[in-house]
Amino acid sequence: MKQFKAKIIFNKKIALHHHVLAFRTPKGAKKVNPGQFFNVKVGGSYDPLLRRPFGAHKIAGSKIEILYKVVGKATKILSERKPDEMLDVLGPLGNGFDIKSLLSSGSSSVALIAGGHGVAPLYALAKNLKTFGLKISVFIGASSKKYVVCDGDFKKLGLKVHVATEDGSKGHKGLVTDLLKSGCSICACGPKPMLKAVAKLSGKYKTYCQVSMEEYLGCGTGICMGCAIKTCSGNKLVCKDGPVFNAKEIIW
Ligand SMILES: Cc1cc2nc3c(=O)[nH]c(=O)nc-3n(C[C@H](O)[C@H](O)[C@H](O)COP(=O)(O)OP(=O)(O)OC[C@H]3O[C@@H](n4cnc5c(N)ncnc54)[C@H](O)[C@@H]3O)c2cc1C
């Protein structure tokens, strides 16, 4: 059973709108892979009714950290939860990044491209990919400096980090896709318009590209069919078949 109650280890604010929350998966639980997510019941009541999905940000054995941005009711409630309180969690869910395919894609360098809180699963991926000796560059895009998070964590891993902000308050002024060069494989997570632009670039450069899709999820387990997207091989469910897909499979 993937559903469990987890004690909150910590839940701290790391930036104006971003928080990191840690919990443990139970004994005997499946290993968590970068790109997989947890569907969390944020509070004790039926409002909000639906669980909310969050990618595994840091994975240290059974200890999982999620990094989340407060954008609405559920994330606000989550941000107010205290250490030692219990969370109702479902997961790990979905298929994470396909590291085997990435390694056999023929490129020894990989660009990790994040839009806003898209950094969350890419940090776990970066840590994993480092063990394979790939050259990893990180590209973080946000509307403004205050929404750029985790760049320091990637630097601590020894990775080169490029930042782009739309208002020019940090790094390159413009879109993160402006910074991309040809020649490396790509893994991306962020808002759909960014993923679409990244997929288009990977098509132009003929490079291998995986994207982690963000859709509204209901059940998170493949039952409600509420998260279907169109792909070259028919409709696929973001929660069950994804959230990570080969970019060229998706009909944007
Ligand atoms: C597989 C998956 C993994 C995710 N991982 C993370 C993560 O690691 N960190 C993180 O901060 N967020 C993540 N999200 C998004 C997160 O689940 C939503 O931000 C959260 O559910 C918002 O709940 P809310 O009630 O606070 O906001 P709501 O009131 O539901 O929404 C507030 C605003 O956010 C937008 N929004 C909410 N959910 C989504 C969504 N799924 N796709 C696009 N726009 C949305 C709405 O359009 C609205 O403008 C993930 C989503 C998916 C599908």
Ligand code: FES
């Ligand atoms: S969220 Fe229910 S099928 Fe994907």
